[in-house]
Structures are given as structure tokens and as C-alpha cells.
Amino acid sequence: MSAAATAASPEPRLSLTTPFTYAIFRAIWIASVVSNIGTWMQNVAGVWLVTTLTTSALLVALMQTATSLPSFLLSMPAGAIGDLIDRRKLLLVTQSFMGAVALLLGTLTLLGEISALGVLAFTFILGIGAAVNAPIWQTVTTELVPRPVLPFAITLNGVSNNIARAIGPAVGGVIIAYYSPGYVFLLNGLSFAATWAVVYNWKRAETVTNGPAENFTGALRAGLRYVQYSPAIYAVLVRTFAFSFGASAMWALLSVVTARRLMLSSGSYGVLLSWLGAGAITGAFLMGRAGHRLSFNQRVLLGTLVFVGTNLGLAFIPSVYWLYPLMLLSGIAWLMVMTSFSTTVQLHVPKWVQARVVSIYMLVFQAGLALGSIVWGELADRVSLPLALLGAAGWMLVSMVLALPFPLRPAENLDFTPAGTFPVPNVHADIDPDDGPVVVMVEYKVAVADQPAFRQAAAQLTRLRLRDGAMRAGVFTDLTRPECITEFFYVATWGEHERQHQRFTRDDAVVRAQVRQFHVGPEPPRVTHFLAFPKTANIEVATNVENMQGQQ
Secondary structure (H helix, E strand, O other): OHHHHHHHOOOOOOOOOHHHHOHHHHHHHHHHHHHHHHHHHHHHHHHHHHHHHOOOHHHHHHHHHHHHHHHHHHHHHHHHHHHHOOHHHHHHHHHHHHHHHHHHHHHHHHOOOOOHHHHHHHHHHHHHHHHHHHHHHHHHHHHHOOHHHHHHHHHHHHHHHHHHHHHHHHHHHHHHHHOOHHHHHHHHHHHHHHHHHHHHOOOOOOOOOOOOOOOHHHHHHHHHHHHHOOHHHHHHHHHHHHHHHHHHHHHHHHHHHHHHHOOOOHHHHHHHHHHHHHHHHHHHHHHHHHHHHOOHHHHHHHHHHHHHHHHHHHHHOOOHHHHHHHHHHHHHHHHHHHHHHHHHHHHOOOHHHHHHHHHHHHHHHHHHHHHHHHHHHHHHHHOOHHHHHHHHHHHHHHHHHHHOOOOOOOOOOOOOOEOOOOOOOEEOOOOOOOOOOEEEEEEEEEOHHHHHHHHHHHHHHHHHHHHOOOOEEEEEEOOOOOOEEEEEEEEOOHHHHHHHHHHOEHHHHHHHHHHHOOEOOOOOOEEEEEEOOOOOOOOOEEOOHHHHOOOO
8 A cells, every 4th residue: 555655646846946955056056146146246336337437328338248249259169168078177267267357357446447448348358258158057057957857947047146136236336335346346256266166066977978079160060050950949049139139228228227317326226236136036936836827938928028118117217216116027027038048948959969059049149138239329329218218119019929930839848868879880991980971861662642741751850860960961752663762861971970870869769750650661761871082991881771770
């Protein structure tokens, strides 16, 4: 009876607190809170310092560009490096670099040797460290908790940043008001030490890879190719850019609204950001309790609609007291939208390409913020501040239509476990991984009546071939034997073809099985490999049909 009762008992329900049961996630999360508080203190101090050093709204708006532009330039290389090199070591380097830059900026500020352009330059340099750090940091979460817990862990990462947003600006505003922005920069430099210490003590499991290693250029191409042939990822990128471009108006112009339109101090600016952070924390708990009732699509649409109201409120609300609840709602919407995008991306990619895809996602996000900041800041300078915010609100309202052609797709049931090692052809000599190109042909026999359905299924398999490394792929019919159909795919090198085997997942195997079900006859589909220009002289490649079993 006891055994039966145990077997019948339901699994523990996952919640927002579940990731904290994993010690390493808990330690890294706490350290990230400390570091993020320092970062938000730095953001407030930097923006406010530039606001007091110049009368140009464009220069103030360029602070957001200085933060975002490095990610636009370096996210993809950082993602490739993150998939090729030990992520723990990279995090130690980036945390040390950003800490040193912040300490130097603080020292120069206290000595009175800094200008508005100097603050922009240091912000850009800090952004370089953040650009390399960010995609690696995002993907580390997938190593700390199991896949079912990942959505909650990603939400908690957003909570970490927004706890910092609630505390950091307020603390930073007080320090600015009574002392100097230089002390804020120094404290930010010291805050990186907390994350560095925790990452240093993290005993990361060794990553075992089969087959030849990727080079940097090949890794970049593979990441771009994966996104190009992944409709779910492509949809997220389109929606992310549209949202971040419109939402950038709030981040870029909030300090200008506070100082120029409402004639308030840095303390009020910090309080507004604190309300924003408090809203994001509130949003996390709301999603933890009732988030399952809304799909990611619905969350993004609702959050975008709130931001339409945010931009309108910043343009026309006359009192800061009405802006406080507006910032609270904006914080809820921000966390709801950003965790929806981030979770969708990370649940739709396998581990081998994870940092690269996340880096492309972050590049698109930061590109939207950077370009939007320039556009709305320039519009505010040339026309008026309210008109710039009104334009951003109109953009976001129109962007909601993108939900129709680019919906966010569910990913809970995807299985990215490798499908298994494929048999390889018998060869009479070693093949250099750089030998190539390679052409693989798979010969099917399909009844003529079934061929329309076969072609539809084969189109999905062709997309997977291209996504996983093929440069060309397609399906051809033998004109003399209409029942004979040949699928082919062309790969640049033998090493890349071997990596294709490792990238093929169990979900992909389902697509392949749907294609193979149309094959008729006692023998499995015949697989043949052709290799051009081998470096090994007189190489002989033999196709072992019996062992291949149509596994390509």
C-alpha cells in the first residue's frame, strides 16, 4: 500500500521558489543582486552626471546608446566564444574588467577630471565588458537548474535585476545628492567582486564534446544559420526589436522628463526608477501565481499596451505623483515581456548553440534600444519632448500587429537530447576534418500517390539539414523512375558533417521518421557519401548500406 501510494503521489509543483533549492543557483543569484545594485547605481549616476554637464537631450539619450551599442557590436562574437571556451573562466575575466573600469571612472570623477563625453566613453567601455558577459551569463542558468525549472529561474534573474533597479537608483540618488557620483562609481566597481568570488568557487562540470571542435568563424556561421532556419527564434527576434525600439524612449528620456519637464532633482529620478523596479518584482510574483493563465503571446501584447500608456504618461502627466503608479505598471509590463522573450529563446535552442542564439537575441534587443534612443532623443531635440514620446507610443501600438505573422511558439514539449551517434561510412583511410565538401544522398522509394505528402514532410527535414550545417539541401525525382526520390545535402567539410550528427535531436528524429514512413520496399533508404578533394591520397570511401539503416 505504501509503495502504491508513493507511486500515485503527484510530483511536487514547481513554483518561483523552486530554483532556490539548488545551492549554486542560489549563491550566484544573491551575488548577481549585489552586482546589479551596483550597476543600477552606476546607470543613475552616469545619466545624471551627463544631464548636469550638458544641455543637450541628445547627449543624455546617447547614454543609453553607449550602454547598448557594444552589445550590438560584440554580442555575436561573445556568443561564439561562450560556446567554444569555458564559460566560468570567461565570467571571471569580464567581472574583473568591468570592476577595474568602474573604479577608474570613480577616481577620475572625484578628481574632477571627467566631462560629459568622458562619461559616455567610460560607459561605452563598461558596455564592452557587459556585452561579452551577458550572453554567457544568460546561458549559465541552464547549467544550474533542470529544464522544467528554467522558466522560473529566468524570471528570478529578471527579479534580481529589478530588485537592484528598486534599490540601486534610490541609493545612488542619495549618494549623488549628498556626496558625488564618483562614490557611486567606486561602489559599483567593488560590487563586481561579489559575483567574481561566487563564480570562482563554482565547480563547473567538464563539457565533453564528440567530433572535431568548431573554429571561431565556423561557430559564428553556425549560429546565424541556426537562427535563419528556426522560425520560432526568428519570430522572437522580430518582436523583440519592435518592442525594444519603442520602449527605449522611456529609458532614454525619463531623466529629461524629470529634470526638464517636471523640474525635479536626481532624487526624484531615482525614486521613479525604484517604482519601476518595484513593479518588476511585483510582476514576478504575479506571474509566479497566475502566469500560467497567459501565453507568452498574450503577455507580450499586454505588456506592449501598457508601454503605450507609459510613453503617453511621460509626455502629458503633469505631476510626478501620478507617474509613480505608472512606473509601477511599467515595471510589471517590462518584466512580463522580457521574461517571455528570454524564456522562449532559451527553451527553443539546444545547448551546443545556446550562447550564440542568446547573443543574437541580445544583439537585436540592444540594437532596438540603441537605435530607438538615437531616434527619440534626436526627435526630442529637434521638435519637442512630448512629440518624441508620442511617436514612441504610436510605434508600439502599431507593432502589436506583428503578433499575427510572428507568434511566440510554445516550447515545453521540445526534446533537445541528442538523437544518438550516427553510423558513419566504412573508409579505408583516415579523413581529415577539413576535407570537403561532402555531399550526402538518401534514396527513397515512394509511391507516386504519396509524393505530395512526402514532399511536405521532406521540406521540414530540409530545413533541419540547413539549420544544422548544410550549405545546400533539397529533394529530386528520377525522371525515368518516378517512384525514386533522392534527398541530398551539401556540407562544407567532413568535420562539419560529423558535427551534424551530434546536433540532430530527438525532436529532429521525429521529423525524419515522418519522412521515412513513406519509403516502401524491404530495404531501408540507401545512404551514400561523396567526398571531394581529400587530402589523403587514394582514399576509398565505401557506403555500408546495411549499417547505415537510413539514419541520416
